[in-house]
Amino acid sequence: MIIVLAGAVPGYWVTVFTVDTIGRKPIQFMGFGILTVLFVVMGFAYNKLPPNGLLAIFVLAQFFFNFGPNATTFIVPGECFPTRYRSTSHGISAAMGKIGSIIGQGAIAPLRTKGATPSNANPWMDHVLQIYALFMLLGVGSTALIKETKRKTLEELAGDDEEYVERPASALPATEMRATSPAGEIQRH
Secondary structure, eight states: OHHHHHHHHHHHHHHHHHHHHHOHHHHHHHHHHHHHHHHHHHHHSTTTSOHHHHHHHHHHHHHHHHTTHHHHHHHTHHHHSOGGGHHHHHHHHHHHHHHHHHHIIIIIGGGGGTTOBTTBSOTTHHHHHHHHHHHHHHHHHHHTTSOOOTTOOHHHHHTOGGGGSOOOGGGSOGGGOSEEOTTSOEEOO
16 A cells, blocks of 8 residues: 555645646646556566566556546546536546446456466466556547646636626627616626
8 A cells, every 4th residue: 555655646746736737638648658658568577577676667657647547537527528518427437437447357357367376376467467558558549539628717618608708788689688786787597
């Protein structure tokens, strides 16, 4: 747990301090890209790396999970969908993440013990890490499909900002000119 936190907590705080300046999409691209490289190294050099080297790469992976897709895949769905569908779409996005996690744990992780012997309990661990590298690469590709949301309001992102621009009373449809406030401002209904 401490080893995971050694990378995860600093990665989280770097994201907090840079997400609005660097942007969500570049952080996600960078995170998935570096994770692809780290998992390729772990997967193809798994049996050649010393334990401390593997540990160092694992801590780096935890850092770039949190300064990358762990944070951005939660932030972006809450911002990029139109207002009318935002909560439903964010929920669907979260559900897909959970399904992916279940597949990762239930289908891919058991492969590591395929062909296990008393002397080698995880003979397929290198291949599992290679599969994870492929999924990180797919994350790079899917990141290309999202739009950047940094420094934009939710209204701007949804295209709803024109509703909030003050229009003269003569420009309002008759259905919106039902009442005025005590200050003489038009109340929209």
